[in-house]
Amino acid sequence: MNKVSNENQSKSVIIPSRWIYVLFGLIIFFTMTIIALTAAILGIVINRLDSKNTSSIINNQSILLSDQIKIEDLIKHLEQLQLIADRTDNRTRAIATRGFNDTLDYITNQLEQNTNFKIQHWYFTVRNHIVQETPQLQSKINGFIINHTYLTDFTHILFSAGANFDEFVRIVVIPNLGCEDNDWINVSKVDSVALVKRGNCSFSQKCALADKYQVKGLFIYNDGISSDGFNPIQGVRNNLNTTIPAYFLSYNLGMQLVNTVNNVSVIININVSDANGIENICADTQTGDPTKTIVIGAHSDGVSAGSGINDNGSGTVAILALAINLARLFQTSSLNYSTYQYRVRFCWWGAEELGLLGSRHHVEQASLPTTIILGERLQD
Known part of the structure; x- marks a missing residue:
């Protein structure tokens, strides 16, 4: 049982521990739904684009990307995000906190250890954000x-x-x-x-x-x-x-x-100061035409009041799991999983909770003059 006190009431409110498991189960359900939708959309976009190009080989995969995602892997990632938040003074993963920076380190380490994708980091400043x-x-x-x-x-x-x-x-x-x-x-x-x-x-x-x-x-x-x-x-x-x-x-x-x-x-x-070094992370597949890119993105920050496991830890780990498993399929020759003719870019944007600042910075600053964005999937 978990007891939560309320200063405006004379009695404590008792929250049965079973509701904690219900909430966690809902987060897992939503995360799996995100993965299924994103993987399905990725497949639909690629197949539709391929079908318009008669000179290309249509990518009829017998292995589905969405089938490779394991619930236990998602739980592991979500638990790590919760631990990251718990280590901070305010138990948060909002920008300009240790929780946010550690979240980005975790994403980067997972990508480096489990993919061969090209990882890029972009930094921007949020003016007048920190109240001293x-x-x-x-x-x-x-x-x-x-x-x-x-x-x-x-x-x-x-x-x-x-x-x-x-x-x-x-x-x-x-x-x-x-x-x-x-x-x-x-x-x-x-x-x-x-x-x-x-x-x-x-x-x-x-x-x-x-x-x-x-x-x-x-x-x-x-x-x-x-x-x-x-x-x-x-x-x-x-x-x-x-x-x-x-x-x-x-x-x-x-x-x-x-x-x-x-x-x-x-x-x-x-007295206020700027929040410097707020980070976006993007990871590109090594294969695929860089002038034709499919973007899959989510925001990596949470609000200051809480650990942000649902919003948007669920989206963060969903596309992380997609990226890791897509890399594994591409690199495992015995699976005969054909690489896409399009480059796929996975992005984790910062400062979404302050007004989509990270994704706006990505659009404004990403120097890709020859890139054509053929499809997008953004997850909050």
Whole structure:
């Protein structure tokens, strides 16, 4: 039996251990489904492409790639990812953690030991990702200074710039939810922190307009309407090239600032740094036409709250098992498994949980001017 305490309840919640096995069984089921679908799609793509080329030999395999995958191998990989997460302070495999880096090392080692594929590593930077200390927010209302509580009254908007105000700065309320240029043009914004209510457009659109009109900082406050409309929302993202600090406020704090806007000023203090060396891994088959590539990919990172065994450990190990077994079939002459005329590329992308950053970097930076992508299978 596993006991989970809840600070908001007077009694502990008991979770029967059988549910742990049910959950693990579901993860294995989903992983096997991923493998079956991916292997089937790979075969369909290759056979359809081959059938269009009358000069090529159609690859009629008597051995199916999906049949080579063993449940015990998947369990072994998933258990290793769980152990990797358990070794970290927060039991996570999110980017910029030991858990993420160890996950990439595990993938690389498995590929090196079990395949002859060409392994490539690409690195990129996530700007303003690491918050160094607890962000601070002070307000001065009618001369009284209030220290607001992080995660209760406000939270940091991801990718926002750092700031250390050395004096109180006035607040300006942006009308009409701040989704259009006209909402910003006629407001005096010089040396001010803009206060905008949630709604009508994306958070990133509000942030982009705040950047455009060069305010000193941005507060977006909750709307008090939706089911999540009162507390500050964690995980809201700014644009990657932002130059200003931005906080998401609770509805109550936002309304307090709106109602006292003529007599309120604030201090923002937040220290952030870039997450450097975030890694993508790709492994290419040695055979196959490099100008015709089939890509099979999944993301290797998880969220910060948990080990990420389902999302996306299942996808990570699914394509790892596919890669290892495809390499074995290609290299075992006695199996008579014909190599494909197309190159197959297996990829593990980082920072998916922050907005598909790794896969976007791969598309933007992979220098393959002569490559034609004939098929894709992306697994989350």
